Amino acid sequence: MARFAFVVPPLAGHINPTLSLGAGLLAMGHEVGWISPDEGLRVQLPPGGELLLISYDTTDAEKQQGSDYLDAIARKNVYGIESIKFLYEEVLVPLNRYMYDGIVHWLQTYRPDVVINDHQVFAAAVAAIHCGVPYATSVTAPAAIKMREDLPMVHQWETQQMVALQQQLGLPGELSVACSDVLTLVFTSRAFFGEMELPGSYCFVGPVIQHRPAAVAFNWQRFYARAHKTCILVSIGTTFNHEFKKDFFSKVATALKDEPVTAIVVSDPDLLEEWPENFIVERCVPQLQLLPLLNGVVCHAGHNTVCETLLHGLPLVVIPIAYDQSYVAARVAQVQAGVRLNFKRFHAAHIKNAVHEILHNNSYRMAAAAIQSSFEQAGGTAYAARLLEGLATGVVHC
Amino acid sequence: MDSLVPTHAPVNSEDTFAVLKTFIEEIIGEDFKDEIDIRRDSSFTADLELDSIEIVAFSEKVKLHFGSKLDFTGWLSNMDLDELIALKLSDVIEYIEACR
Numbered sequence: 001m002a003r004f005a006f007v008v009p010p011l012a013g014h015i016n017p018t019l020s021l022g023a024g025l026l027a028m029g030h031e032v033g034w035i036s037p038d039e040g041l042r043v044q045l046p047p048g049g050e051l052l053l054i055s056y057d058t059t060d061a062e063k064q065q066g067s068d069y070l071d072a073i074a075r076k077n078v079y080g081i082e083s084i085k086f087l088y089e090e091v092l093v094p095l096n097r098y099m100y101d102g103i104v105h106w107l108q109t110y111r112p113d114v115v116i117n118d119h120q121v122f123a124a125a126v127a128a129i130h131c132g133v134p135y136a137t138s139v140t141a142p143a144a145i146k147m148r149e150d151l152p153m154v155h156q157w158e159t160q161q162m163v164a165l166q167q168q169l170g171l172p173g174e175l176s177v178a179c180s181d182v183l184t185l186v187f188t189s190r191a192f193f194g195e196m197e198l199p200g201s202y203c204f205v206g207p208v209i210q211h212r213p214a215a216v217a218f219n220w221q222r223f224y225a226r227a228h229k230t231c232i233l234v235s236i237g238t239t240f241n242h243e244f245k246k247d248f249f250s251k252v253a254t255a256l257k258d259e260p261v262t263a264i265v266v267s268d269p270d271l272l273e274e275w276p277e278n279f280i281v282e283r284c285v286p287q288l289q290l291l292p293l294l295n296g297v298v299c300h301a302g303h304n305t306v307c308e309t310l311l312h313g314l315p316l317v318v319i320p321i322a323y324d325q326s327y328v329a330a331r332v333a334q335v336q337a338g339v340r341l342n343f344k345r346f347h348a349a350h351i352k353n354a355v356h357e358i359l360h361n362n363s364y365r366m367a368a369a370a371i372q373s374s375f376e377q378a379g380g381t382a383y384a385a386r387l388l389e390g391l392a393t394g395v396v397h398c
Numbered sequence: 399m400d401s402l403v404p405t406h407a408p409v410n411s412e413d414t415f416a417v418l419k420t421f422i423e424e425i426i427g428e429d430f431k432d433e434i435d436i437r438r439d440s441s442f443t444a445d446l447e448l449d450s451i452e453i454v455a456f457s458e459k460v461k462l463h464f465g466s467k468l469d470f471t472g473w474l475s476n477m478d479l480d481e482l483i484a485l486k487l488s489d490v491i492e493y494i495e496a497c498r
Contacts, residue, residue, distance in 0.1 A: 080449045082483050150454045152471070157479040326449040344447040345430050 002392035003031040005052065005112035006138070007103055007124035009095060010038040013237070013304045014118045014140045016212070017187050021116075021138070022049050023211030024385035030392075035106045035124070037099055046211060052110055054102030077244055079344065083322035084154055088161045096123035100169055103127040113392045116185075119144065122162045122178035126169045129177060136183035136391055141303050142193055143327030145179075145186070149196055150327075183391050185384050188307060191374035192331060203387060206378025207307040214286035223293075226262040228278055230359060233290060235266040236300040240321060246271055248319070252298070253279065254348035256355065264290065296358050298351070300343075301329035310337060313372040315364035317354040319343050337368040414491050421459040422487075425452050438488045446487075460490070468497040 004025055006018040015036075022032040023046035033050040034041060042051045078086045100123040107115065107127055115135040117124035128135035139145065148155040162176045171177065184202045186193065193204060223231075234252055236245060249267055256263050257276035269281045287305070291297075291312040299305045301318040306328050309316055316338030318329035333340040339354040358364045415438055423431040425448065434446060442448045448456065460470050473493055474482065 080443050080447070081453065081479070082443055084450075085479050085483065147450075151450060153475045153477055153482060154450070154479065156475070320449060320451075326451040330451040342426070342430075342447070342449065342452070344449075345426065345433070350429070 001029050001031070002113040002389065003033070003111065004114050004116060004388060004392070005033045005035055005106065005110055006116045006118075007035045007099075007121045007127075008041070008118050009092075009121055010036065010041075011120075013302055014120065014138075015041065015044070016304055017140055017208045018116070018118075018138060019044060019046060020208040020210045020212055020381045021185075021384055021388070022046055024208075024381045025388060027211070028385060028389065030389070033106070033110050033112065035099075035103055035110075037095075037102065044215065050110075052106040054099055054106070056102070077241060078322045080322070080326070081151075081154065084158070087323055088158060092120055093161055093165055096121060096165055097168075099123050100127060104131065107131040107133055114388060116388065117178075117180075119178050119184075122166065122176065123169065125177040125180070126166050126171045129171060130169075134182060134391055135180050136185060136388060137178065137180040139179070139184060139186045141324045142186050142188050143303065143324035143331075145198070145202075146194060146196060146327055147324070183387055185387065188303070189371070189374035189378045192307070192310065192335060192371050194331060194334070203384075204378055205384040205387070206375040206380050207304075207311050208381040208384055209288055209308060209311065210381040212288060214289045216284040216286050218282065218286050218290075219280070222280060223264070223290075226278075226280070228260050228262045230260065230295050231262040231264065231293065232296045232298060232355065232359075233264045233266070233285070233287070233294055234298040235285075235287075235305060236319075236321065237302040237305060240300070242271070244321065248343070251346065251348045252351060255350075255352040259352065259355065261295075261355070261359070264294075296355065298355065301325040301332065301340075303328050306332060307375070310368050310371040311375045313365065313369040315358035315368050317341065317351065317358055319346060319351075335367055335371055336363065337371055338364055411491055411495055414494050415487070417463065418460070418487055418490060421456055421463075422446060422448075424459070425455050436487070438491065439486055441484060441486045443483050443485070460494075464494060464497075468494060 006022060008015045008018055025032050026046055026048045033052045035052040037054040039053060045051060103124050104127045115124060115128040115133050116138050117135055119137050119139045125135055159176045162178055163174055181201050186202055186204045187207050189206050190204050236248055245267060249271055253276055263279045265279055265281045266285050267281055268283055275281050291308060294314060296315050297309040298317040301320040316332050318332045318338055319341045320326045320329040321343045329340045332338040339357055341350055341354060419436050422436050440446050442453055457470060
């Protein structure tokens with residue numbers, strides 16, 4: 001039996017895969033903890049999982065200030081390449097600096113055999129090196145890796161930001177340690193990721209979605225009584241603010257109000273004064289439970305939502321807003337599993353046509369099914385958990 | 399590579415602008431080209447609202463058209479992120495002219 005510690009940022013898309021993986025490890029008889037600055041994570045953990053909360057003495061002004069960055073990501077509208085600068089300068093670097101001491105504290109007290117750092121929590125890799133604990137990396141946004149090749153200058157700049165912080169934390173050298181050179185778990189398949197030469201430590205395990213009970217209430221009665229059998233999910237994830245959402249969902253409402261489809265929309269119902277009759281609007285939905293019952297998904301091309309959709313063989317309309325979403329959306333279009341629109345330019349008519357296209361042109365569904373089978377073959381939760389177990393005993397076979 | 403040698407290489411900066419304008423129109427699509435005013439001083443991110451993958455697509459088109467005469471990727475790689483965010487069409491035209 002071994003002890004594992006995940007280190008996660010307070011971002012749903014980065015946490016979710018670790019919940020499945022952690023539950024898998026717990027089922028194999030291991031001990032698992034999650035190091036996070038977010039108290040809210042406690043209720044999401046699988047039974048037996050332990051929250052290792054990063055919290056500091058409230059009299060420490062610098063640390064207090066640090067916690068202000070935690071929700072910065074939800075407060076600002078950012079788009080395109082500029083969003084990458086925002087992500088590092090205003091979110092990731094301050095967040096990593098804030099988390100570092102807490103991570104070191106937990107590595108010394110919880111004493112895990114293996115640390116699993118999210119690729120954006122590079123401070124956890126530095127802490128693991130300093131504490132002499134082997135670490136694996138969980139890559140929840142693989143497009144960031146792909147950027148090395150396609151936008152080398154952006155990748156260079158990202159590396160500089162990470163290395164500068166590593167040096168401040170006392171780790172010399174010019175190379176980023178964010179991704180483990182022993183085991184880096186990438187939650188997609190090679191077929192969806194695309195061509196790129198990578199070190200042997202990169203293991204494409206596919207999406208990991210097992211062991212995640214639905215924690216949200218949903219009006220299933222209304223769902224089963226819906227007027228139109230054809231049903232799509234419309235979501236732009238958890239990180240964008242009010243203004244972006246309002247603009248986006250107004251267009252979606254105009255586009256789909258007279259279409260013979262039911263649209264399940266993930267949004268604050270108060271966002272628009274009025275929603276069309278064929279819309280079911282919920283603040284939260286049990287996405288994994290709904291997907292097997294749907295015909296397609298319209299989303300912002302967040303990596304998790306896209307992979308979960310493709311894992312169910314469903315076609316997509318992708319409308320990327322920021323960060324790595326442009327890349328994820330490009331992959332959806334390249335593998336022909338969906339239609340890509342530009343967030344800044346699309347009109348209601350485009351989304352109407354795109355939804356019609358993915359629902360009625362069978363080629364999108366067939367392409368999605370091909371990615372689905374590549375995901376199923378990648379091994380998923382059980383395989384990833386075995387790789388981590390191997391790392392604890394010193395054997396890694398990717 | 400012979401296949402990359404352009405058949406209609408532009409001879410002056412007006413022609414270069416016209417070629418680059420066509421690339422941007424191809425990227426943003428037929429539906430939108432009348433909605434966006436593409437000018438020499440347009441910036442890729444703020445004015446033309448190209449996202450990162452569209453900038454990559456633009457860069458591919460430039461490389462394919464102007465071929466081996468210029469090291470477009472190398473030129474872009476020497477920029478820091480702020481320069482890339484502020485990059486304008488006129489910067490690309492000047493670079494292409496300078497490589498002539």
